[in-house]
Amino acid sequence: MKTTLHLLYGGKSAEHKVSLQTALAVTKALNKDKFNVFPLFITEEGQWVRGKQLTGEVESVAQLQLTDKGTSIAPLALTEVNEQTDDKPVIFPLLHGPNGEDGTVQGMLELLNLPYVGNGVLASSAGMDKVIMKQLFAQAGLPQVGYVHFLRSEWEKNDELAYKKVEEELGYPVFVKPANLGSSVGINKAKNREELASAFKEAFDFDRKIIVEQGLENAREIEIGVLGNDEPQCSVLGEIVPKKEFYDYKAKYEDGNTAMIIPAEVDEQTYESVKEMAIKAFKAIDASGLVRADFFLTRDGELYINEVNTMPGFTPYSMFPLLWQHTGVAYPELIERLVQLAKDRHDEKQ
Template sequence: MRVGVLFGGRSGEHEVSLNSARNVMDALQRAGHTVIPIGIGRSGRWLTGGDPMARLSDRLAGDAGHVNGREQTSWALLPQAGTREALPELDVVFPVLHGTYGEDGTVQGLLEMANLPYVGCGVLASAVAMDKLVAKQLFAQAGLVQVAYVGVRRRQWRADPDAVVATVEHALDYPLFVKPANLGSSVGVSKAGNRTELAAALGLAATYDAKIVVEAAVPHAREIEVSVLGNDDPQASVPGEIVPGNEFYDYAAKYVNDNSRLIIPAALDDATTAYVQSMAVRAFQAVDAAGLARVDFLLDDQSGEIYLNELNTMPGFTRISMYPKLWEASGVSYPELVDRLLTLALEHYAERQENSTEFALAGSNIE
């Protein structure tokens, strides 16, 4: 198949996307597919032709050869003035984009408008899962256990930071985790053990997003993750455990340092394994996900309580990323995994094509 692979993007997870896409494109090529690389610069400009990956990897290269500016280009996703032809025919698009402007339903909506099949969740699930505050409300409605949390708006923080700190302290006990609501890869996440650290953490998170989540920390926490694959009948992988080398599994621990350990499968008894797998599938269905997701949990090692942490609709796809490694441990190799994702994308697209877009009232000439 001809597979368009989207990577880069405007989010703080731009570099993570490049690392994931390199591995995805390699696996697709080894599986016999034709890869059409499509880069998105930090400015939002789309790049194709030549080697978009190399241009995006070189910060000094700029956005030369971009698609959606005034210069003439060889193609555009949606034809416009100055373009000579539309995007070459693609069988499916694999949007290896993490974070805002890629994993949040925006690109999915564009691909829907262009009537292109694509890997992963649709507009609704992508948007909901990206916004941690909205996702938490849906998870609660589905009866999934979560840690206590408080939502904060950036405008509230800027207008009266003391009042925000007081509200958080009234609702939650230290230590706390502070996160931008619409980012992944632990970008902008901080742990706060007192009022001074909380204020600093809120200020940092507010630089990344207009919505902030403050969560109660789980004592004696073990970080458990489950990969989910499928559409109407999603399957859960064996669980894995992350033992972070840092105080918690932050961006540096995930992508920079080499001091975190992945334990696959996680050392859980059969009942706990079945429980987290069931919770992962329920969370997947709660947001109407499709294709893939990684579902993260926190396990209190003393009480045994398990908390749903979050759901990621386009998890990392590097060779050391948990999502593909969990499926490998479950008997699905990396090349087989990307092939399955393409098949699921086409199935999901075919189902959407069954929806009628024509309607006329009886006796009406309006079409």
């Protein structure tokens, strides 16, 4: 029997465009003998549109076009979808960032009692908030760089105090990030007070809460894919080599000149440590389905966890699918595994 798969993409998020690219790639890769695919587009304003077809170029976000205007639906009309078919449809939220990767959509799908790919409510929201995530990682004993965090209201009341705290507790350089985002949107490196002030301002444009982290100089960036529910498995390691100061939005999606090295060249002990830490991180946020865990490896061999992404970049050229391809799980099979994991988790709850 064919599985009905609804691809939820776009989204009211600064990572909207990235999601379009992913949805096209997944549509193209799906085996039409096994899946009936329905695209569900969420506009940048948050309106839900049931479209007929997705077309465009997967390679470049800039070239993407949405050809089909589709029909507007209320999000809760997804339950109608449910009645159209005997087999329970599976929802694949190909959404990154707030309003998609953060547990909000997942909560709605729980209420509708529909199986969906990827992380549940708790893991999604804990993984989206870099401060909460770091607190859970600390509890699990995972090594991390020093950090402080601020609310916009605190900063507005006394910005000098905030900057002093950063300088006293961390020192330069630091990375300033919106607490709830991804794709490096709103992230800046600051090497002095002036840069710090402008980095705060930009990060607060995206979130009411920001995190400021001790900046590592010259560290290698190592990533790993984790796949599964109660017994997660790890992929081989990948390394990102940004040709710029850091792996920013442009380097990720526009310039295309960041090198990805898979498998990453690390010694056996480092590989084992990364795997062990990635599983700990997965469990620390109670993840299911998938995560991509990102690490820093300093030149003296120290390993720090940076973050996990509960819905990592998912085009065939993205790190997570490439890691699994090198581990022996090709892109179409990866999608099928994720759909199966979604069904398993759903069945277990019934």
